[in-house]
Every structure is written in structure tokens, then in C-alpha cells.
Amino acid sequence: MASMVGATVVRKEDPALLTGRGRYVDDIQLPGAVSMAFVRSHQAHARVTAIDTEAARQLPGVLGVWTAADLEGLPATRSIPGMERPCLASDTVRFVGEPVAVVAAQDRYLAADAAAAVVVDYEPLPVLATIEQAMAEGAAPIVPGQASNVVMDQPLTEGDAEAELAAAPHRTSLRIRNQRLAAVPIEPGGCVASWDSTGLTLYATVQAPHPVRNELAVMFGLPQHEVRVVAPDVGGGFGAKASFYPEFILTAELSRRLGRPVKFVETRSENLVSMTHGRAQLQDIDVGFDDEGRLLAMRVAIVQDCGAWPDATGAGLPTLTIFMSGGCYKVGTIAASFRSVTTNTTPVAAYRGAGRPEAAYLIERVVDVVADELGRDPVDVRRVNLIQPGEMPFATQWPGIVYDESDYPRLLDTLLEHLDYEALKREAEERRRDPQRPLLGIGFSTFVEMGGFGPSPLFEQFGYIGGWESSTVRMNPDGSVVVSVGTSPHGQGHETAFAQIASDALGGIPMERITVRHGDTQTIQEGIGTMGSRAIPVCGPAVQRSSDKVRQKLLQIAAHLLEASEDDIEQDGERFAVRGTPGAEVTVAEVALTAYKPHKLPEGMEIGLQVMDYYEPTNLSYPSGAHACVVEVDRATGQVSVLRYVAVDDCGTVINPLTARGQVEGGLAQGIAQALLEEVVYDGEGQPVTSSLIDYQVPGAPDVPGMETHHVEVRTSFNPLGAKGLGESGATAAPQAVVNAVVDALSHLGVRDLDMPLTPFRVWTAMRAAEEGRAAAASDGTGPPPEAMRPDPAAPPPPDGMPTPPADGDDTWKVTP
């Protein structure tokens, strides 16, 4: 019997989604439902001096308008104790987009009218739009009751590694700004609350319905059985739908007060200021290394921008960054510390990778800078530092952070087999000498990240009740199967992948006889949710174990029916037979039916074919890979084009190559877009500049290159499935591959580093600045001679809007990239 795990299978989810029969939150139309809309602050930091709701209340179709004063006693959202965010701002607003009031009206148009009619008077307060402003001497704390804006200040090591850095033959430093990003799931946030005599039901576009239920139960003082949270089809999440939002509490409270269902669906413009942002780290790195580029010591200091209200997960993300800051290398010692800082901006929390992409970018840029300083090939510097397969599992210096089995050198070798690196290097060199041709650069990313989030002692620290997952497998009397899982998908294809795992573990029950259910706290057993690449490595084994237990019972019943020893029973798909006894057969359906006829079961056997099981992982898993990017840089405009992107990933056991490819490519697109396009920008007054899709550059089809994806499968011993997780690898791997490639293309000009996103203007500015610096150095005799590569006098002028350097040497035109 062919294994379904590892087979390319089209998805069970697709026919409904392709025909418009999906069911997302905004598709749920409950009888009598009304629309809720927010009045949001347009000030980044201000005292609220008056709110006039009278005109709004008089508009047609308006059921009510509520401010914080009208909802006294309403719970705040959970966070670090003392930093809980109220659902509505009361006396002070702390970021643009923070809700000040809510309205409920008959439909979304009338609700929008009413929200627009609420008049709020503000008295501006000093705005702390950046971490630098927020940490400045005398900056007033944004969160009340805090001593300063530094809400967490944690050294993770005792020493500062100064002695090791000083002793290293070479030493350098680097400052990295990992820019703020927006998750932008194409389905924005939203929920529908319906409070009736049996309790509260909340339909919400979330990644983890059980934790949302737990929160709501505590907040409203309800027992958990009176709160039902349903995640219907969820249109993307990328981590941002793992956060808890004020609308969950407010729709519930308004439904309780109005006695009607209340729906809220945010607009995209609201989404870009309301849904939690990601990344937003400033990193200072010192590194000591030897002549071959061995990393002897590193010091990492991170400042995490938390936004105005620290998110329970977001404030601690630098911990994950630091745990992964050594990457897939044997770094002598790492000294690390972080500070989490509040600013007058949208709160920051998990976004695809959540703390680990920031680490992978950090260490992969460090390796390239080290290679550049030594004049060595970045591939060679990687090789001397890579952890070897014989050294795995590899205990890092961080307690409990133990990398599982992989073969990092083989990943790199496999990548190079697909790349023809030597030819590319020759071409890059030729192009440098030919001013008519765009520059070429090659960038590498040999990365490792964390997946399989658990185990419970770790996951508790992120506010979850545990780090396990659950699965219930029920075989119906006709032999068909329903699998209920505790994870909650939003595009990953769980209904297909878990059916594949169950099919194998049940001995070959066909996929079409298996249905997978999820995302409803009333009908699914306890679960945790989908985040941290945990569904396959943590819930997969739960499905496997519960399926296997059902199969063991099937075998016992089959043996009983066939009057044979269990050891002699063979299964061939939907048929059991006695080994060596032709004709002694019984179908799975016959066995399943028997399970529901107690008088026909072996003495003492319980009725039914249903097993619920949990799986607690022994540790995190560590997906890894070796990626390369080849870029072309236009000399005249700074425009970067990705010519090739090659990915070799080790996610352990691949369940379905088709959906695995989808996960890798989707993540790569987000990572490439971080490198080239995306950034959430605030102006000096804390006003968001990127609050619509006109300004925030989500890549379209022409912006994303074709990608080549390959897998090397090294099973992890940390779970019985051997799977490590894959959802976050692409977004973790890609940014540094692209940036390393662009820096490589410009390295002969003396460009050493660039901050993302590498917009044409930023690249163009860096090229011009580097050329000018080199020309100046050459003319006073202190620098290397200018090369053949000089600005081409025949090249077209920069595009409109780009400043042009004046001839007189005045450099006030320069714009800091």
C-alpha cells in the first residue's frame, strides 16, 4: 500500500473555495444582526477633552453610541500585568487608529455615517513616534503607571563578551534596522458576536479559537462552556490573527446590551493601523572572528518597538531572536540583551516567523560582512562555521534550545548543485567591467528557525495554557472517518494534510473516506491553535496516535470476527485478511459496524470507534535550509530585479509536496517583499503614511519572481512524524538572501550594508554616495583607485522625483536612506 504521507494530493478544501462556497466571517448573516463601527483616533498622542455623540445618535438606523465612560467595568485585553490595553481609549489616545468610541447601526453604511458624525476634541501631547524619541531623556511614559517607555529591559547573559571580542583577531560591528511590516491577510479582521440565553457565540477570523474562548470567559465571568468561539474559513493570518483584539470584547458586550447579533468587519485602511504589526527591531551587533571567518564571539543588543500597548507576545519577541541569533553556526559565545519600548504607533506582535526572521537576517548579514572584511567568499565563511551533522542534536548556549537533526553542509551543497555559482561569479565580474550592463549580485541564506511550538513549559510563557495539540478520530459505522483537530487553519490545507496522516495511520483508509474538522470550541475537543509552524509537527503526531489507537481496536475486532490471532491479521486498505488463509476476509466497514454492536464484540470491549489523544512535543523543532538569490541592479535607477531564487529546505518529513511548495513559495514572496518593497512608515508626528494598499506595497504578481524549490528531508527525532514545520521558513530565509545579493552587486563600490526595503531610491542613493566617497578618497590619494565602473555619462537620468547631485559638490541634496 502506497503511503499517503509524502504523496502529492490536491486539496480537499478547494472545491468549496473555488466556487464561492467558502464561509468567512463577513459571509455570516445572522437574523437581526447589526453593524458595529469604530470612531478611531486620528491623533498619535493626545488627551481626549470631549466626545460629542449627540449628532450620531440622531442619525437614522443608529442603535447606540458608546464611549469608554459608557462601558465602565468592561475588561481590558490581556497583556503583561499592569500594561493591559483598554478596549476604548478614555482620557488619552496613544496611536493613530486607537478606538475612542463605537457605534451600532442597522447596516455598515449607516454605522459608518454615525461613526463619522461623532466629534472628538483632542489636546495634542508630545508624540514619541520612534524608539529613539521614546527612550530619550525625559520622554514621558506612554503606558500609564510605567516608569519609562522601556517596559522590558533584560540581559539574557551574565557577561558582555567584551573579553572574547577583544581577544578575537578581527572585530567589527553592524547596526540593523529590521523594518516594521504589516501582515495584510487579504481577509481583514472581523467578528460576529451573538449573546443569548445560552451564552456567548463569537465567530471570528482567528488562528486560535480555544485561547480566544478562554480569554472571553475570564473577561465576562462566564464558564467556558457558555462561550463558543468559531473560526470559520479564515482568509490568511500570518501571525497577526493570533492576537486578541478589542472588537472581540466590544461586539460581545454590545450584543449583550442590544439583544442582537453584532458584526464588525474592519476596512483595509483600519486594518493597516489596527491589526498588529510585525518585526520593528533595531539590532546592534559586535562580532569577533578569526582569519578564516570563524565566529568567535558576538554581542547582540536589541530594541523592540512595541507600539503604544505592549502585546503579550510582541514584547517578548526579542527572546526568540536572541535564541536563534547564532543561526546554524557554532558561535564561540554570544552575549545578548534586549529592551522593549513603547512608542505612539500601532502595537507590534507576531508576524510570520515572529522573532526568528529577525535572527536569521541578523546572523546572515553578519556572516556576509565578516566575509567582506576578510575578502573571503561568503560560502567559505559559512562552511567553516556550520554545525556538522555529527554534532546534532546540537545544544546551543541557551538552556533548552537544542537543534534537532539536520545536515546543514548537505543543504548548502545541494543548493550549489542547482546554482552554478562559479559561472555566476564570473558573470558578475564581467558585468562590473561593462557599464552598459546592469550589475549582478549573488546572495546566500543558510538559515535555521524554530517550528513546532510547544512544549508546554515554553508555550505557557506566551500566554497559552499548553504547548500540546489534540486530535479525535472517529470511525463511523460505515467505515468512514471524521478527524477533529485542535489546530485551526487559515490556508495551510490542514483538511488535506491531516487526512493524509490519518489515512496512513489507519492502515490505508482512502482519503475520500476521511473528513477533517476544526475551528469550533463547541464541537472540537480542547485545542491550542495554529501558530509557530506547529500544526504538522505537534498536531500531526496527535492525529497519528489517535488514528493508530482506532486501528488497534479495528485489528482486535477483525481478529475476533475472523477467529484468528491479532498477529495474523493483515490490512490491505479497507480489507482485513488472515495471513495464509485465503478467503478469510472482512471489510473495514464490517468491522466498524461491529464496533457499534456490543453483543458481537469480544468480551469486555467497549462500544464504538473513537479515540481522543493529545501530543505534547518533547521540544521545539528546527526547520532549516540553504537559499540563494541572484539579482540584477540597474545602474541608472537602482531598481533591483530578482533573476533567480533557489530554495533548498529541510522541514523533515514532507506530508504533501504540493502544499509544501505552496508554503515555501508564499513565505518567500513575503520575505522578498520585505527585502524590496514593504515597510510601515510613520511621519514625525506619528501619522501613518502607509495606511492603505496604495501606499503599503503588498507585492503583485509582476513583483514576485519565479522560484525554484527543493527539499532535503532529514527527519527530526523530536516527534514520531519526523516533521519540523514549514510555514515560516520562506519568510525567514528570503530577506537576507536578497539583501546579501544586492550588497554583493554593489560591494565593489564600497557598499557594505543597506537597510530594507531596498527601494530603487535607496539603492540609487547608496550607489551614488559610495561612488562619490570613492572618488573623493581617490582624489586625495588615500583611497583605492577608481575602477572601470564609474557612472555612465550616457546613462539615462534618474526617474522623476529623484534628486540629482549638483556639480558643485554641495551634498545637502542627499537624503538619508
Add this chain to the structure above:
Amino acid sequence: MRHDVTLRVNGVVNRHTVESRQLLVHHLRETLGLTGTHVGCDTSNCGACTVLLDGVAVKSCTVFTVAADGGEVLTVEGLAQDGQLTPVQEGFRQCHGLQCGYCTPGMVVSATGLLLDRPDPSPEEIREGLEGNLCRCTGYQMIVESVRWAADHGGPGAVAEAHRSRTEAGTP
């Protein structure tokens, strides 16, 4: 102000009185209950709301219902017939051209419109043709392959072709 509007949607004639400001996407979703057409932005960037209006792919968040009066609309719900997916829908299934599914109805309708205009597009032409539809999950390559699969297996589909030829003939 309210207007009497007649629209033929997926072959069915509907008459309703609508407000001037009502967007076609809300008419489809909330008045007619055709929730397959989605809303993903408020600036006409994402394309999740794409439908065919009189043979042309349009963003139904950018069309007032009243402006479509007398027109013929084909939404994602109208593509498959008798449970048979169109080549475009089947292509997305075979080539994993969707993940969360939220952009998918707009993407499928846009791809259908693209194949009506250009039956044998190159990968580059597919990327350009779908520029107005954002997908955050797939990275687009598998969408490009899905549309190529459709081009090789029958094109836009019978319903869309009939819709195009009827509206070209000016008989909505």
C-alpha cells in the same frame, strides 16, 4: 436617493430598489446573498471583488449598483455548472493556485477574463494580466501555472464564453 435597478446576475434577473451609494459588491453579497465575491480593501487595489460585468472583469467595489443597471454580471458562483468546475477552477485546484481562498474568487474571475481576451497567454502576460489581484498566500507562481493549465485544458469555460458573446452582442 433610491433607484430601481435591474441586473441579470449569473443568468437570473433581479429587480431591487437601491441607494445611490450602494456598491455593487455589497448588492451582490448582502442583497443577493452571493457571498463568494469578497472585499479585501477600500482602494480598488486587491481585486478580491472582481466580477465580469457585461463581459469585462471589473472590481465590484468600484462600481455603484445603480451604474450597473441593465447589465449582466457573472460572479464566481456562476462559473461552475452542475458541479463541474471550469478549466480555470480546475487549474487552480490541480496546481495549488490557492491557499486561504479569500482572494480566489476574484483571482479566478480575473483569470477567466484574461483567457477570454487572450486564450494562450505567456507566464509574463498572466502576471501582468493579474496585476490587479493581490494574493498574500501563494507567491503567485502556482497561480501562473494554474492559469496556464486552464489555457491548455479548455480556456475560460462555457459559461464565461457565452456571457462574453451575449454582452458583445449587446443583449444583456
